[in-house]
Amino acid sequence: MLPGLITAALLSLFVGGCIWLWRPGHKSVLDAAAQMPLEDDKEQTT
Secondary structure (H helix, E strand, O other): OHHHHHHHHHHHHHHHHHHHHOOHHHHHHHHHHHHHHHHHHHHHHO
């Protein structure tokens, strides 16, 4: 029974994290994080 409860808790955390991450107000943060590696490349080439 305990492994089932642990699995249910982890699944709930995963689904909750996905919902939190993909909410519309979070887009600007995700876009900024996506651009971070590209900004580092721009700084090194100039």
